[in-house]
Each structure stands twice: as C-alpha cells, then as structure tokens.
Amino acid sequence: MDKFDENISIAIGFAEVFAKQRGDISDSIFQLLEDTFTDEEISELCAFVAFTSACHDFGEMMKLEPERKY
Template sequence: MARIKLSEYGYTPFQRLLGHNEMVMEKWRQLGIVLEQDGLLPKDLKEQVRRTMAQVNGCEYCKGKGKPEPASFNEKTSIAVGFAEVFLKQKGNISNSIFDLLRESFSDEEISELSAFIAFTTASQSFGAMLQLEASNED
C-alpha cells in the first residue's frame, strides 16, 4: 500500500499519486509520453534502460513492469544500458571518458535524449520508491 492515498485524478496508480496536483500530474504525463516514444532513440532501447534502472532505484511498481531482456539487446542498447548503470553507480558523477565512449555510438543529440530520459526515469522511479508504490496489474 502506498504511503498516501491515491487521488481520483489519473489513469494509473502512479498518475493517481501525482494526481493530488492535477497540473503536475498532467505535465509529468506529457513529458513521459514525449520521452518514452520513438525519438532519436527507439522506444525499445529506452524501455530496456528503464527496466534496468528499475532494478536499482527501489520502485516496486516500476520493477513490476518487467526485467531487462539482455538477449534482445543490440550494440546500441547495450551501450545505453551500460551508461544508465554507470549513472546509477556514480550518482551522476560521470567521467568524461564515459562520454568519449558514448560518442563512438551516439550523436550529441542522442546523448542529450538518453540523458534526459535517464534523469526523468530516475525522478519517476524515486517518486514511486519514496511513496512505496507497489506493483500493480491496473496499467
């Protein structure tokens, strides 16, 4: 059970926790839609990054959406997941040499999108962990 009651506003349990402030929930949802869809990076790559991060960030709700599927990783997905793992371990204090490695496979624009996705996902998963949102079949 979450630490606070779910609001009436929102479609998923996560949204309903944010829904106590409808404007925050709606803008958060909109940003999530933009970041999660195909952009410069495919949504499948970003989903594997999200799943990987969920295993560390402590949100049971996020973990409940599935574990990473390394067998399906291509080279770019492997590098993106590795970058997310470095971010989690280094708490954002990432050396320039890691970015040099990223640039071998990603453009600056793709690195920007990946970094924004990782930051947003961290915030979302931290919110779920903080409020002890549990795994759900309601999505």
C-alpha cells in the same frame, strides 16, 4: 531478438553507470557515448535515464506499490 546490438548495449551500460554513480559520470563515459551516438541522441539518452531514475526515486519516496489486478 537474436542479434547483438552494440548501441543498445552501450545505452544500457550508460544507464547502469548512471544508477551506480548517481550522476557523477566520468568524461571517459561521455567520450564513449560521443564515439557511438550523435549529440542529440546523447541528450535524449541522458534525459530518459534521468527521468526514469527520478520516477523510481519518487515512487520509493512515496512508498508507491503497483496496483494489484486479480
């Protein structure tokens, strides 16, 4: 992928903010999302980021390790 995609960049930025803020996200971040995405897209993005974060938290809590295939 050689082209810069602003929407992907904003989505990744949101995921990074979510990870660092642990859900305490300012209104200005959501305003940026609203300027870029539809309400449905914002909902999907939030659900995906929250679900992925929860999966990582669960794996860490259970001390799960990737299956090694040699």
